[in-house]
Amino acid sequence: MKLLLIEDEPMLLDEMEAYLIEQGYRCEKATTFAAGEDKIVLYDYDVIILDISLPGGNGLQLLQLLKKQQKEAGVLIVSAKDSLPDKLTGLNLGADDYMTKPFHLEELNARVNALVRRKSFKGNSQIQVDDLTIDPVAKTVSCNETFIPLTKKEFELLLYFIVNKNRVVSKQSIAEHLWGDHYDIVDNFDTVYVHTMNLRKKIVAHTGIDYIKTVYGMGYKFTSA
Amino acid sequence: MVAILAIAGLSLYLLLRQEVTDEINEQLELQAALIVEELNAGRTINFPLASAMEVPVSFSARKKLGDTLIYDRLQRKNEGYYYLSLTRKVKHRNYKIIVMTSYIGWQRYYQTIFFSFSAVALGITLIGVLLNYYSNHNLWKPFFLNLENLKRFSVSSPLPLQWHDSSVTEFEELQQSLKELTERSRREYLALREFTENASHELQTPLGIIQSKLDRMSQLDVDEEMAQYIVQAKSGVERLTKMNKNLLLLAKLDNDAFAEKQPLNLKELLENHLEQMSDLFEARNITLSVDASPLTIITDCYLCDVLLSNLLSNALRYTPSPGEVSVSLNHNQLIIGNPGQALDFPEQRLFSRFTKGGSHLQGTGLGLAIVRQICLLNGWIASYAYQGGVHYFTITFS
Numbered sequence: 001m002k003l004l005l006i007e008d009e010p011m012l013l014d015e016m017e018a019y020l021i022e023q024g025y026r027c028e029k030a031t032t033f034a035a036g037e038d039k040i041v042l043y044d045y046d047v048i049i050l051d052i053s054l055p056g057g058n059g060l061q062l063l064q065l066l067k068k069q070q071k072e073a074g075v076l077i078v079s080a081k082d083s084l085p086d087k088l089t090g091l092n093l094g095a096d097d098y099m100t101k102p103f104h105l106e107e108l109n110a111r112v113n114a115l116v117r118r119k120s121f122k123g124n125s126q127i128q129v130d131d132l133t134i135d136p137v138a139k140t141v142s143c144n145e146t147f148i149p150l151t152k153k154e155f156e157l158l159l160y161f162i163v164n165k166n167r168v169v170s171k172q173s174i175a176e177h178l179w180g181d182h183y184d185i186v187d188n189f190d191t192v193y194v195h196t197m198n199l200r201k202k203i204v205a206h207t208g209i210d211y212i213k214t215v216y217g218m219g220y221k222f223t224s225a
Numbered sequence: 226m227v228a229i230l231a232i233a234g235l236s237l238y239l240l241l242r243q244e245v246t247d248e249i250n251e252q253l254e255l256q257a258a259l260i261v262e263e264l265n266a267g268r269t270i271n272f273p274l275a276s277a278m279e280v281p282v283s284f285s286a287r288k289k290l291g292d293t294l295i296y297d298r299l300q301r302k303n304e305g306y307y308y309l310s311l312t313r314k315v316k317h318r319n320y321k322i323i324v325m326t327s328y329i330g331w332q333r334y335y336q337t338i339f340f341s342f343s344a345v346a347l348g349i350t351l352i353g354v355l356l357n358y359y360s361n362h363n364l365w366k367p368f369f370l371n372l373e374n375l376k377r378f379s380v381s382s383p384l385p386l387q388w389h390d391s392s393v394t395e396f397e398e399l400q401q402s403l404k405e406l407t408e409r410s411r412r413e414y415l416a417l418r419e420f421t422e423n424a425s426h427e428l429q430t431p432l433g434i435i436q437s438k439l440d441r442m443s444q445l446d447v448d449e450e451m452a453q454y455i456v457q458a459k460s461g462v463e464r465l466t467k468m469n470k471n472l473l474l475l476a477k478l479d480n481d482a483f484a485e486k487q488p489l490n491l492k493e494l495l496e497n498h499l500e501q502m503s504d505l506f507e508a509r510n511i512t513l514s515v516d517a518s519p520l521t522i523i524t525d526c527y528l529c530d531v532l533l534s535n536l537l538s539n540a541l542r543y544t545p546s547p548g549e550v551s552v553s554l555n556h557n558q559l560i561i562g563n564p565g566q567a568l569d570f571p572e573q574r575l576f577s578r579f580t581k582g583g584s585h586l587q588g589t590g591l592g593l594a595i596v597r598q599i600c601l602l603n604g605w606i607a608s609y610a611y612q613g614g615v616h617y618f619t620i621t622f623s
Contacts, residue, residue: 012433015440015441018441080427081426101433102433102437104436105437167444170443179501181467190508190509191504195504217452218443219443
């Protein structure tokens with residue numbers, strides 16, 4: 001999987017690149033409009049992460065260029081602007097997803113992952129972790145042909161953990177992923193705890209393995225070899 | 226105007242009457258004097274409408290002025306006459322002399338004056354109305370249009386005011402000063418707004434860097450003490466992020482950047498929110514009692530989303546556990562009631578920015594300010610009441 005990251009803020013870019021490489025993607029970077037333009041014209045990518053405000057031009061123009069060249073790449077816009085018109089413009093121009101800065105890297109990874117799955121398998125991908133089989137389309141989890149009954153939130157939580165496995169996922173990040181960032185849930189992390197514990201119990205009951213570890217007060221980590 | 230004319234008419238009538246009466250009297254006196262002269266000369270009396278009659282000496286009538294009716298054979302009707310009757314001694318004989326003269330009935334005078342004055346009044350009124358209309362139309366019209374404009378003026382309106390030119394120098398000067406004033410305030414407001422929006426935007430990226438670096442730190446193998454610091458720093462960044470987003474939203478609301486209105490099924494949206502938040506309420510041991518009837522409103526979907534989430538987040542945060550939150554939606558109102566202690570700040574400040582209860586420092590203090598701003602933008606009314614230990618937030622849709 002080859003990714004192109006177009007973002008003008010080097011510190012953020014490095015962080016994104018480091019995490020996505022960790023997740024097994026090949027990443028290329030561009031920090032200006034011109035550099036992004038060159039790369040888009042010359043090479044093919046599976047997913048392009050695109051910042052809108054770039055030195056030398058607007059990211060949306062790159063998006064138009066990309067569509068004109070009929071490239072297959074999935075496009076995820078990351079913007080400092082949390083505005084609906086921008087989002088709609090982006091999506092209308094053919095972007096697949098839109099995120100507002102600041103974001104959690106786990107969320108970025110989950111979105112990239114979903115995009116890759118949608119693009120490459122037309123959505124028919126199943127994720128296998130040891131004996132666990134996760135079907136993101138049917139939203140089901142099974143262990144050796146036995147379905148594990150999960151609530152909608154528990155399923156989303158599990159998928160989030162698995163996509164970001166071996167990484168400490170913070171409660172904030174989970175809360176935003178599950179409930180969106182509209183709600184003020186800073187003082188409601190108990191709910192994250194409850195969901196995580198329920199999920200943990202169900203998984204342990206079916207597989208006998210405790211994949212989800214608590215990391216001090218920081219969050220949780222899904223570990224698998 | 227009419228009163229002045231009426232008074233003028235009346236006094237003219239009275240003056241005229243006085244004048245004519247005096248004149249008639251004089252004429253009659255003169256006639257009587259002529260008759261006396263004739264009698265003195267021993268001639269017979271041959272005046273029209275006059276008679277002299279010898280009366281006994283003892284008969285002495287006072288000089289009398291009056292009017293009478295005499296049948297006019299030519300016109301075949303009674304005509305009014307003035308008469309003067311007096312007795313005079315001429316050559317030791319006593320005569321009673323009566324002289325008469327016709328007069329136009331006062332009624333006729335009165336009518337003539339009335340009609341001519343009425344005609345004048347009507348004419349003046351008509352001309353006045355026409356003049357008024359003309360001057361209103363041409364002289365005052367720009368003034369009133371500008372006044373109307375000014376009343377509707379808001380520094381946050383997207384377009385500068387359209388002024389209507391006037392041919393009156395004073396109005397022109399007034400308009401010029403107002404133009405400068407409004408444009409200056411608009412410019413300053415725009416600069417301020419742009420600053421707020423830019424500042425908020427510029428903050429997003431550094432916040433993103435801090436957040437990602439903190440995330441990175443939490444991946445490292447750190448001890449419990451370090452972990453705590455990281456968590457605290459993260460929670461600070463989280464709050465800052467939220468506050469920044471809310472400020473940006475407020476700046477945009479001031480900006481009136483949400484013109485895309487469309488019909489929205491409020492009941493459905495409300496139910497979505499409640500479903501999405503159900504486990505959050507559950508986790509805090511808060512039960513929800515919902516009574517929603519279908520309601521469709523025309524609004525911006527995104528803003529309505531924000532409105533509902535802010536109100537519900539508010540209820541979630543400030544309801545003591547365990548408790549019950551009531552949500553009801555009827556044909557034009559959304560009412561959310563949550564139990565809780567009375568406010569520890571003045572009620573008027575509830576919807577102001579950065580107002581929050583002393584015991585809850587986690588909130589941004591912007592949620593209800595955003596609610597109010599969204600309502601303002603849509604012409605809705607956001608109100609608050611505290612009754613029987615329950616805080617009621619009511620949104621009245623127009």
